[in-house]
Amino acid sequence: MQRKTIVGVDVRDLQISKSGVKTYLEELCKEFAKPDTSIEFVFIRNRIPVYTGNNPWGKLFEHVRFQWWKQIMLPLKAKIKECDVLFCTDFFVPVFSWGVKTVPVFHDAFFWEYPAHYNKYWRTLFIQLGLRAAKKAAFIVTPTKYTQEQIARYSGIAKEKIIPIHEGPKRFEGSVTVISEDQQKAGFTSASSLLVNPVGKPYLLHIGTAEKRKNLPFLIKAFSELINAADQNNTAADMIPPNLCLVLAGQFTNKSTINDAPTIMATIEALGLQDRVILTGYLPDEAIPAYYTHAACYVFPSMNEGFGIPILEAFQYGCPVLIANNSCLPEVAGDAALAFDPTDQAELVAQLKRILTNQNLRETLIAKGEERIQQFTWESAAAELKALFKQAHNTKL
Incomplete structure (x- = not known):
């Protein structure tokens, strides 16, 4: 034997x-x-x-x-x-x-x-x-x-x-929802289900360490252009919530050579987005599913990735996905995500408007994501x- x-x-x-x-x-x-x-x-x-x-x-x-x-x-x-x-x-x-x-x-x-x-x-x-x-x-x-x-x-x-x-994708066993401070003040006390929005407002989501290659200042600028255009154009704003936020979840790295925190913070301040961009810091596993579940979409603007697990995590929780059209991201996402050039701010804004205002597109992407994740x-x-x-x-x- x-x-x-x-x-x-x-x-x-x-x-x-x-x-x-x-x-x-x-x-x-x-x-x-x-x-x-x-x-x-x-x-x-x-x-x-x-x-x-x-x-x-x-x-x-x-x-x-x-x-x-x-x-x-x-x-x-x-x-x-x-x-x-x-x-x-x-x-x-x-x-x-x-x-x-x-x-x-x-x-x-x-x-x-x-x-x-x-x-x-x-x-x-x-x-x-x-x-x-x-x-x-x-x-x-x-x-x-x-x-x-x-x-x-x-x-x-x-x-x-x-x-x-x-x-x-990461399997978040025994996960619960984290209740925000605003929601606690509003009377929410239970953190035992995914039914509660952890932010209390509609939001775009990115989860990951704030490294330079993640291209987060670009995402912040595109978000600023999106909400400014919505404020100025009632037609475009019809389905773009006036209180839409951008959630950047994840820790800042302590490696000075790749840490993008100074540029991220300076971009937020320069654009006056202190009340619209939410920095959660490191999220424990039990908190993450609720963020995917309630996000309007997940945005992955990275300039380079080796795999991209958040794509699969978003698919897992029925969250529509936008990806940069580079490196391995199209290989992982297939046709279950919208793609954009991570150097073209206008293109990302246009894709965000599509996904926020077209319910049929959202449902199609969610269905394709559920099918795509079976391969991983x-x-x-x-x-x-x-x-x-x-x-x-x-x-x-």
């Missing part, structure tokens, strides 16, 4: 990440934990707390500890646990892995596409260690064909070794990864 393939999964990222990378690891771990007679998963944990503050010396020390974990402790633990394959979802696998086959996940090609957005020493580490280790790996996993092509183009790694496996599940992603791990186990390097 053939022995099970034993796969070690580095789960250190669960200690620190709050982005889509954490969603990716969390959702896959749920699938990997399900019984399977042909494969066994070992979750390899870092027992030491990870420093997440802003002190430069603390951050430097944590970078050193990260490499100690990746290059020394992780492969040693994988070997002791008799793993055949080591799976790491954060770009880095060890250069020397004691004979254990490695499979890293490259979520995007930003290290190459935006070198100025990274600390030069951290980027050098990636090139010297991360890329070197990836070239020795059995396979590299990416979330889309677009990302596969970009990584092959920049890294020189054979495209056949880079395997695109689609992700799924964590169950299918896990099944594809399991097949890849078994192939890696049997691959001679």
Whole structure:
């Protein structure tokens, strides 16, 4: 009888990440934990707390500890646990892995596409260690064909070794609605259903970390043009609510090279939108479904993405979607979203007017989104990864 393939999964990222990378690891771990007679998963944990503050010396020390974990402790633990394959979802696998086959996940090609957005020493580490280790790996996993092509183009790694496996939406189990302060004053007290609008007003929605590539100042300017045109044109305003808001949900990053908070705040102030643009900060999982459920639409103006999980989350909650017509976003959304040029403010305003004033269009997009999301599940992603791990186990390097 053939022995099970034993796969070690580095789960250190669960200690620190709050982005889509954490969603990716969390959702896959749920699938990997399900019984399977042909494969066994070992979750390899870092027992030491990870420093997440802003002190430069603390951050430097944590970078050193990260490499100690990746290059020394992780492969040693994988070997002791008799793993055949080591799976790491954060770009880095060890250069020397004691004979254990490695499979890293490259979520995007930003290290190459935006070198100025990274600390030069951290980027050098990636090139010297991360890329070197990836070239020795059995396979590299990416979330889309677009990302596969970009990584092959920049890294020189054979495209056949880079395997695109689609992700799924985050599953918000046991979610509840968060009641706003205004709603509490109005008498709402229950936060147990999705029936209550968390903002108390109609709104456009964007969820994501406020990084420069997210193009949020562009979205704010387009929103300003939209509501100003609605105020001046009664015909256009017929179905555009006079109290329409823009909700930007998500945290500001502490990485100065990619943080767009100063420009975002300056744009809001310059356009006098302090009462119309709502910055929620980081949202806990239980709050997010209500924001999707009640949004007039979800707007994704990013200049570049590796996947775009919020597209699927919006589909999941019946929220119409507008996407920038670049990178992987059309690949993920298909024909279930309206597209626009993320450098053309007038085009975005026109698309926003269409989606806000055309109920038939909204219903069509929602129906297409419900159909499209069936192609993106964590169950299918896990099944594809399991097949890849078994192939890696049997691959001679």
